[in-house]
Amino acid sequence: MSHRGGMSLAPFVPSPPEVVRKMLEVAGVSYGETVYDLGCGNGGIVIMAAREFGAKCVGIEMRKDLADKATEEAKNQRIDQRVKILNANCLDIDISDADVVTLYLTSSGNLKLKDKLEKELKTKVRIVSHDFEMSGWTPHKIYREPPGHTIYLYVKGT
Numbered sequence: 001m002s003h004r005g006g007m008s009l010a011p012f013v014p015s016p017p018e019v020v021r022k023m024l025e026v027a028g029v030s031y032g033e034t035v036y037d038l039g040c041g042n043g044g045i046v047i048m049a050a051r052e053f054g055a056k057c058v059g060i061e062m063r064k065d066l067a068d069k070a071t072e073e074a075k076n077q078r079i080d081q082r083v084k085i086l087n088a089n090c091l092d093i094d095i096s097d098a099d100v101v102t103l104y105l106t107s108s109g110n111l112k113l114k115d116k117l118e119k120e121l122k123t124k125v126r127i128v129s130h131d132f133e134m135s136g137w138t139p140h141k142i143y144r145e146p147p148g149h150t151i152y153l154y155v156k157g158t
């Protein structure tokens with residue numbers, strides 16, 4: 001398998017807004033914290049984190065069309081000062097200043113990020129994953145809501 005061939009960790013499926021809100025609530029995102037969404041799609045998570053929680057956000061998205069859409073939306077909502085969108089492979093970006101990391105990928109996508117998260121993130125960083133576990137990590141808590149969705153909360157170093 002080529003390096004490029006292994007780059008996609010998941011197809012684009014946006015998390016519904018009520019799931020996004022719950023993810024950010026259970027992560028306890030507070031004003032001024034730094035939130036990364038790895039594979040940010042059209043930016044729904046980072047935009048809500050900036051607008052409703054006052055976070056500084058970085059969304060990383062490998063599809064240019066989606067990265068452009070997210071950038072445009074942040075600009076339209078006048079929160080582009082607090083939302084940075086990078087059109088890149090999230091495996092290549094330094095995320096060591098994160099306080100919170102959000103994921104909505106796949107089980108195998110999560111696994112490809114596991115080493116990076118373990119090496120790069122500070123202790124106490126909260127990682128929230130929509131629907132997919134991080135195999136080998138013990139969740140701090142599992143939320144089976146909103147109905148039909150599961151949110152896994154992990155806290156680094158616990």
Ligand SMILES: C[S@@+](CC[C@H](N)C(=O)[O-])C[C@H]1O[C@@H](n2cnc3c(N)ncnc32)[C@H](O)[C@@H]1O
Binds near residue numbers: 010063
């Ligand atoms: C299931 S969607 C989730 C979108 C957003 N996080 C949300 O919850 O609404 C996953 C996104 O990850 C992107 N993606 C997959 N592999 C990636 C990679 N290696 N680097 C950056 N983005 C990636 C896909 O293009 C897709 O937009």
